[in-house]
Amino acid sequence: xxxxxxxxxxxxxxxxxxxxxxxxxxxxxxxxxxxxxxxxxxxxxxxxxxxxxxxxxxxxxxxxxxxxxxxxxxxxxxxxxxxxxxxxxxxxxxxxxxxxxxxxxxxxxxxxxxxxxxxxxxxxxxxxxxxxxxxxxxxxxxxxxxxxxxxxxxxxxxxxxxxxxxxxxxxxxxxxxxxxxxxxxxxxxxxxxxxxxxxxxxxxxxxxxxxxxxxxxxxxxxxxxxxxxxxxxxxxxxxxxxxxxxxxxxxxxxxxxxxxxxxxxxxxxxxxxxxxxxxxxxxxxxxxxxxxxxxxxxxxxxxxxxxxxxxxx
Amino acid sequence: xxxxxxxxxxxxxxxxxxxxxxxxxxxxxxxxxxxxxxxxxxxxxxxxxxxxxxxxxxxxxxxxxxxxxxxxxxxxxxxxxxxxxxxxxxxxxxxxxxxxxxxxxxxxxxxxxxxxxxxxxxxxxxxxxxxxxxxxxxxxxxxxxxxxxxxxxxxxxxxxxxxxxxxxxxxxxxxxxxxxxxxxxxxxxxxxxxxxxxxxxxxxxxxxxxxxxxxxxxxxxxxxxxxx
Numbered sequence: 062x063x064x065x066x067x068x069x070x071x072x073x074x075x076x077x078x079x080x081x082x083x084x085x086x087x088x089x090x091x092x093x094x095x096x097x098x099x100x101x102x103x104x105x106x107x108x109x110x111x112x113x114x115x116x117x118x119x120x121x122x123x124x125x126x127x128x129x130x131x132x133x134x135x136x137x138x139x140x141x142x143x144x145x146x147x148x149x150x151x152x153x154x155x156x157x158x159x160x161x162x163x164x165x166x167x168x169x170x171x172x173x174x175x176x177x178x179x180x181x182x183x184x185x186x187x188x189x190x191x192x193x194x195x196x197x198x199x200x201x202x203x204x205x206x207x208x209x210x211x212x213x214x215x216x217x218x219x220x221x222x223x224x225x226x227x228x229x230x231x232x233x234x235x236x237x238x239x240x241x242x243x244x245x246x247x248x249x250x251x252x253x254x255x256x257x258x259x260x261x262x263x264x265x266x267x268x269x270x271x272x273x274x275x276x277x278x279x280x281x282x283x284x285x286x287x288x289x290x291x292x293x294x295x296x297x298x299x300x301x302x303x304x305x306x307x308x309x310x311x312x313x314x315x316x317x318x319x320x321x322x323x324x325x326x327x328x329x330x331x332x333x334x335x336x337x338x339x340x341x342x343x344x345x346x347x348x349x350x351x352x353x354x355x356x357x358x359x360x361x362x363x364x365x366x367x368x369x370x371x372x373x374x
Numbered sequence: 375x376x377x378x379x380x381x382x383x384x385x386x387x388x389x390x391x392x393x394x395x396x397x398x399x400x401x402x403x404x405x406x407x408x409x410x411x412x413x414x415x416x417x418x419x420x421x422x423x424x425x426x427x428x429x430x431x432x433x434x435x436x437x438x439x440x441x442x443x444x445x446x447x448x449x450x451x452x453x454x455x456x457x458x459x460x461x462x463x464x465x466x467x468x469x470x471x472x473x474x475x476x477x478x479x480x481x482x483x484x485x486x487x488x489x490x491x492x493x494x495x496x497x498x499x500x501x502x503x504x505x506x507x508x509x510x511x512x513x514x515x516x517x518x519x520x521x522x523x524x525x526x527x528x529x530x531x532x533x534x535x536x537x538x539x540x541x542x543x544x545x546x547x548x549x550x551x552x553x554x555x556x557x558x559x560x561x562x563x564x565x566x567x568x569x570x571x572x573x574x575x576x577x578x579x580x581x582x583x584x585x586x587x588x589x590x591x592x593x594x595x596x597x598x599x600x601x602x
Contacts, residue, residue, distance in 0.1 A: 344469060359460075359475050362422075366436040370469045373437075 066222070067174065068121035070110065070139060071131045072276060072295060073152055074288050075220055077167055078125075079182040081174035085219040088119055093255035093353050103327035104134045105253060105352050111138035115145040122148070125170065129153030130298030133329050154298035164289035171285065183283045185224055192231050193217050193278035200269060201315055203239035207268035208258035214274035215251060239267070243371050246270035246312050248337065249323040249330055252348075254356040261321075264364050266371075269315045272308070273297065301333055305340045312343060319344040319371050321364075326351040344370060375416055377598030379435065379591070380405050380423035383458030383482065384564055388594040397591045420597040422459075431601055435593045436464055436471050442596025443560050446586040451556040454549065454583075455593070456565040458482040463552045472552055477516070480548040482565040484520075488541045491521065492534060496568070499538055503570025506539035508532065513544065520544055539570060546574035553579065560584045562592040 065083040078085040088110035095109060102108030113119040126139030128151040136151070143149035150173040155162040171177055193214060200210035213231060221227045245266045251273055254260070261268055276295055282288035296304040312320065320343045324331040334347050346367040348360050356364075376389040385405035388397045398408055405427060409417060414428025420438040435455065439462070443450045453464040459482070460475035474480045478487070489496045510527040513520050520541065527537050553559060559581060566572060566589040576583055586592055 359473070362434060362436075363471075363473065366434040366471060369434055369437040370471075373469065 065122040066120070068110075068114065068119065068124040068147075069127070069219065070107070070125070070135050071127035072218060072292075072297075073125050073127060073170070074167065074280070074292055075218065076183045076186045076281060076288055077171055077177075077285065078174060079186060079220075079224065080177045080179050081171055082178040083122075083174055084222040086119075086121055086222055087216075087219040088114065088121075088124075089251075090216065090219070091119065093253055095353055098352055104132075104325050106250070106325060106328075107132060107134040107138040109353070111142050114142040114147060123173070124149045125173070126151050127154070130156055130295075134327070154295060155293065156299065158293040158299055158303070160290045160293050163293055164285060167285045167289055177285075180284070182224070183281075183288075186220065187281045187283065189220060189224065189228060189231070190217065190278045190281050192228070196231065196234070197275065197278065199236070201241070203241040203267075204236045205234065206237055206239060206258075207262055207271075209234065211251075211258045211268070211271055211274060214271055214278060217274065217277035241267045241269065243267055243319070243368055244269045244315065244317045246272070246308075246315065246317045246320045246343075247323060248272040248308060248320055250325050250328060252323045252356075253325060253350045253353045254360070255353065257323075257356050260356040260361060261364055264361070264368050266321075266364060266368050268321075269317060270311055272311075275311070301336055305337070308337075308341060312341065317343060318374070319346065319367065321345075321367070322347045324349045344374065375418065375430075375598060375602065376409075376412060377438075377594040377596070378405075378409065378417050378419045378427060378429070379421040379438065379594035379597060380419065380427050381421040381435070381457055381593075382460070384590065385421075386591045386594040388591050388598050390598070395595070397588065397594065399590060418597040418601045420593050433597060433600055436462060438593040438596030438600060439464055439562060440466055440596065441599040442592035442594070443562065443586070445595060445599060446592075447558065447560050447584055449558055450560045450584070451558040452554060452560070454553060454559060454561050454563075456480075456482060456549070456561065456563040456571075458486075458564065461549060461552065461563075463554075465554050465556075467556075474552060480545065480552070482563070484545055485541070485565060485568060485571065487521070488524070488538065491524070492538070499542070499571070500567075500569035502535045503539045503542055503568075503573065505535040506533070508536050509543055510536055510540040512537075512540040539574070542568075542570045542574040543578065545571055546578040549575060550578045557581065558584060560586070562586065562589045564590040566590075 067083050068088045069085050092109050097109045099108035099112050124147045128136040199205040243266050247268045280291045282291045296307050379386045386399045387408040415430045417429045419429035419432045420435050424432040439453050455462040461480045462473045464471045478484050510532045513523045
């Protein structure tokens with residue numbers, strides 16, 4: 062009997078999903094290259110995965126929608142997907158970081174997924190995440206390009222649905238020797254443009270920090286209780302000040318020269334821009350994306366002007 | 375060496391001759407006429423098509439604007455570049471910039487739209503504005519909806535001159551949201567030649583905005599200065 066494929070709409074501890082004997086599939090990962098233009102949308106990310114799920118262009122056995130503590134549009138688009146007949150579970154992170162609450166959410170999720178059958182997966186994924194952290198360090202020192210690092214780190218949300226295969230992909234990466242100038246942090250949700258990192262790199266901007274993908278590799282644990290405590294630190298689900306404190310440390314640690322804040326059209330995270338600009342003491346470029354595809358010329362102009370600005374500093 | 379700014383609607387070329395600043399301007403599709411006989415190695419390009427024309431080096435129009443404006447106003451704090459297809463606001467004090475290139479309501483295209491509606495030349499808008507006795511209140515959020523408001527005001531008894539002045543104010547309000555508080559704000563770009571729009575912007579911002587003699591060539595000059 063084939064292993065069940067579980068669609069996830071944002072960060073859902075993959076440790077728990079794999080340990081329940083099913084495989085996660087992050088429905089966002091197909092969007093940047095999809096060239097889909099949804100008819101009725103606020104945020105294109107949620108609207109596209111909703112459309113693709115309803116039309117069975119993404120086939121999953123069931124769906125876990127992160128509806129609390131991250132993406133607010135997902136709550137509605139997730140219900141639309143559920144109404145199309147996909148068995149759907151709604152998962153909520155606690156805003157206040159209460160591990161007991163998150164523990165109860167994780168227990169409910171494990172029941173939805175059929176219960177824990179392979180507890181050894183917790184440790185196996187923990188080892189993979191250590192490798193992910195090593196890759197993240199390598200790209201900070203120019204031993205890995207930012208586009209390669211992003212491609213791997215963003216895939217840690219579902220580990221490509223294949224732990225052994227994903228481990229091989231990591232092992233096959235070749236070290237580089239890249240001169241790291243114009244060290245830039247990319248904060249916010251990931252850009253919807255599939256070539257964003259390559260574009261930034263071609264304009265001599267080296268992305269040394271991807272905020273959301275970093276969340277995918279820094280939480281873990283060996284059982285539900287441990288991951289409940291650990292995933293309470295998932296910054297996107299917590300108050301803005303919690304996230305800003307975390308960002309300040311990361312930006313300092315990675316010695317960034319500037320920050321790019323990517324905002325998605327009609328996403329509530331856009332509202333955070335002015336606070337981030339005020340609280341993070343770095344040159345900051347805010348860009349906005351809407352539909353998937355190549356990085357548009359207007360965004361390239363902003364990136365190039367930002368690079369010139371960093372050069373002047 | 376020459377500075378060449380090939381923007382969305384006009385191409386501008388600047389060079390220094392006998393110690394004086396010289397320039398030529400043409401429409402973008404005729405940009406080749408400007409550089410006829412000039413080696414690409416002599417050209418520092420900027421503007422939307424900076425990488426599509428021969429050049430020794432290129433830079434974005436945002437950086438070019440800073441260098442060009444400094445030639446006239448070394449202590450400029452904010453630069454507002456109102457182009458044909460977008461408007462850029464550069465805060466020189468903290469190296470910050472914002473660009474409106476999604477909505478025509480705050481760009482030169484909006485005023486072109488108004489001139490086309492009245493079947494007049496773009497450069498006539500300023501003198502017509504000066505003849506207005508009253509300023510009708512026109513929606514300042516959308517260029518398309520502003521047209522229906524403009525017609526309503528004409529039907530309601532406002533003169534053509536007054537409606538044009540109202541459109542200038544709508545334009546100015548739209549731009550003003552992008553401009554941070556500052557004492558020295560410099561306007562550049564072809565649209566700045568429209569005195570009616572400038573008067574409306576001065577009124578809305580309530581400061582005496584500064585304008586170089588030839589606001590349309592500033593980015594080409596900046597390109598030249600940047601590599602000089």
